[in-house]
Amino acid sequence: MRISRFAAATATIAASALVLSACAAPQSEVVEGSSITVAWNQPFYSYNSNTSFGNATANANIVYLTSGGFNYYNNEPALVKDESFGTYELVSEDPLTVKYTIADDVQWSDGTPVDAADMLLAWAANSGVLNTPDFDPGEFTDPETGEFTDDYPTDVVYFDGAIGAGLQLVTETPEIDGKSITLVYDEFFVDWELVFGVGLPAHVVAQRALGIEDAQEAKDALVEAVQNADAAALAPISSVWNSDWNFTELPAEEDANLLVVNGPYKITDFVADQSITLTANENYRGENLPNIEEITIRFISDPLAAVQALANGEVDIISPQATADVADALAALDGVTVLGGEEAVYEHFDLTFENSKNGTFDNPLLREAFLKTIPRQQIVDTLIKPLNPEAEVRNSQLFLPGAAGYDETVANNGMAEKFGEVDIEGAKALIAEAGVTDPAVCILYASNNPRRVNEFALIQASAQEAGFVVEDCGSPEWGGLLGTPGAYDAVFFGWQSTSLGVTNSSSTFRTGGINNLNYYSNPQVDALLDELDVTLDPERQIEIQLEIDKLLMDDFYGVTIFQFPAVTAFSDRVTNVNPGPLSPTIFWNAWDWEPTESN
Structure with a gap:
């Protein structure tokens, strides 16, 4: 399942790597020869879970186990600082200034120290500040795989990072000093504590991009490229950062540096x-x-x-x-x-606004018509209530059922009112009003997941009764196709929450947000998200989210279906x-x- 883009931005800081002080390595507590096996429902396919291609829980799990970070969430859930990996200090609130320092002796698995060069790369990759203006990577994305094509230009700087998760507000190149970096935000960002950490190793990225063998020389070259905004060097650096860590089997010996990590485990x-x-x-x-x-x-x-x-x-x-x-x-x-x-996971059905396969949902009448056909209550009754008799249809894009604001948004946003029950006749009338015959809808989902196969069958049968031609675009590789131009018209999957941040939804619904997989854009929503990013008052935070939730439904963005039962x-x-x-x-x-x- 995909994780939220905000979550992806914190995946690198959410790794549980605590560090002991002193120069010598701590005495190992590993039980020699011990091993266990864990089952997961989706294969790992990318070590860079901060890209739009690699943004999946299956990838983030492995990144978490093999990465260190400044903090992580426990199972309460509460945020736990990992001060033995490093510390962070709120230097100033106006302007918001935060200093991060890596602890002594923290190193990559090849023995190279973790330092400010790694953090500077993380800023460059996830702020988007150095990206070539107006470059559209969608023109060079394979609709069959979701990866960049061989035609991808070699002269553009484009980091496909967690844009919109907060670091885009740090537009001035941060100052670095040894193992420290200082971020100065253009505006106060309410969830500043959740948006930064060490990602890929800077020395390996630079070695691969610039052909430099020595680790320190490679770091120095990367730092110089970032500080000078050297497009000639940053173009290959960004390309390597985007794509080299996509692998589906153990890399060849000559690519062994792709396995360099800094956490408790290594691949x-x-x-x-x-x-x-x-x-x-x-x-x-x-x-x-x-x-x-x-x-x-x-x-x-x-x-x-x-x-x-x-x-x-x-x-x-x-x-x-x-x-x-x-x-x-x-x-x-x-x-x-x-x-x-x-679980803090919910099933949702999204319609694609631009760059879709058939262009059906460019028309708001057809968006509204299709949402009227989705049998949400039937899905919950058939697939979820046998596990949880108290299960209910979820009716909000932003609020968790039971949380403050949920009941108010359900009464206000129109999801339950307009799409609480299947309305085939209403859908037929809207299709007729649109003047379209047999509108085609290609639906992407996990075809190797039995529950999702059952969901698709229920949705397909209902939508076809209204006159839609529903194409089965299910795929075992669905995760890598999310957000790929021309691959589908609609999709359903689960959003996995990874933080308690109030800005969690920002990069999903914001124009151009890295987690905006369906190309949705509404200037009013963007303005509200901008306000939410800097709002500390809890009551106003709820008011803003109520407004956004209603605007999403007014645009027929999609619908939520159910909260996942956990086992x-x-x-x-x-x-x-x-x-x-x-x-x-x-x-x-x-x-x-x-x-x-x-x-």
């Missing part, structure tokens, strides 16, 4: 479409030393297959998409602990599995997992 094996193996990083200098030496993550898309693998002892931890069959199958297992609840199960070979509601859910405290005598 040691990767079999395409099968599994990825992480091993404790001997060069990790954090306090959160892992107990388990090796974690293998198997890619199992079918939830029942994951349960069967757990029953067979092939995997030790699973967190599949919950269904009634999954619940029944888990109840029959011995030696397994099952945890339930509700995690683990065998008696491992303890201390305590999933949290935010991404990375089961992995947030992987360093605390302990093997039992059964391991």
Whole structure:
């Protein structure tokens, strides 16, 4: 499933790498020879989860386990500072000025120190400040794969980073000093604590982009390129940053530097479409030393297959998409602990406003008509209530059910009123008014996910009754296609929340936001998001979000469907599995997992 772009921006800071002081490496706590296997429902395919292509939970999980950061969320959820990786200081509120400092001895897995060059690269990549103006990468994106084509120009600077998540407000090149960087914001940003961290290794990026062998020389060249806005050097640097870390199997020996990380684990094996193996990083200098030496993550898309693998002892931890069959199958297992609840993930159906396959939803009448056909209540009754009898249709793009403002927005935004029930006749009338015959709608979804296959069947049957021609554009590689021009007209998947930040939705609904996958644009929404970014008053924050929620529905943006029911199960070979509601859910405290005598 995709994660929110705001979340992607914090993925690099959300890694749980705590660092001990002193010069010597801490005594290892790893249990030699210990190993466990975890099942996940989507293969890993990119180590750079801050790009539009790599922005997926399946990728962010691996980044989290192998990266250090300034803070992370625990399972309460509460933000925990990781001061042994580094510290950050609010120097000034006007102008907002924040200084970040990497702790002594923090290093990449190849022994290269983590320092200000790495943070300067993170700013350059995720602020967009150095990007070539008016460059449109959509012209060079393959609609079949979502990756950039061979025709991608070599003379443009374009970092496909987490634009819109806050760093775009830092337009002046930050000052650096050794292991420190100071960010000065043009305006106050309410969620400043959540938007910055170390991403890819600067020395490796520069080595690959500029052909420089020595790590320090490579860093120096990258710093010089950023500070001087040297487009000739930044063009290959941005291209390498965008694309080189996309890989679906273990890189060849000559590309081994793609595996350089700074967290508790490092990637040691990767079999395409099968599994990825992480091993404790001997060069990790954090306090959160892992107990388990090796974690293998198997890619199992079918939830029942994951349960069967757990029953067979092939995997030790699973967190599949919950269904009634999954619940029944888990109840029959011995030696397994099952945890339930509700995830901070919600299913949503979005319409594409521009760059779609058929152009159907360029017409607002057809957008409204299609939303009238989506059988949201039937989906919840059929697929979710067997797991959670109290489950209800979610009726807000911004508010979590039960949170302050949710009831008010449901009464105000029009989602429940206009699209609470299927209205085939109303949809037919709107199609007729639009003067279109047999409007085509290509729907993208995860075709290897049984629940999503069932959802698509229900949506297709209902929409076709109204006169839409619904094309099955489902794909196992759906994640990499999100936001790809010309690939589809509509899509449904789950947004995974990874923070409690009030600006969490900014890069999703903002014009040009890195998480704006359906090319939505409304100047009023943009202005409200700008205000939300700098608003500290909680009451006004809610008022702004209420206004945005209604504007989205007035534009027939899409609809939300349900909050995910959660299920995690683990065998008696491992303890201390305590999933949290935010991404990375089961992995947030992987360093605390302990093997039992059964391991």
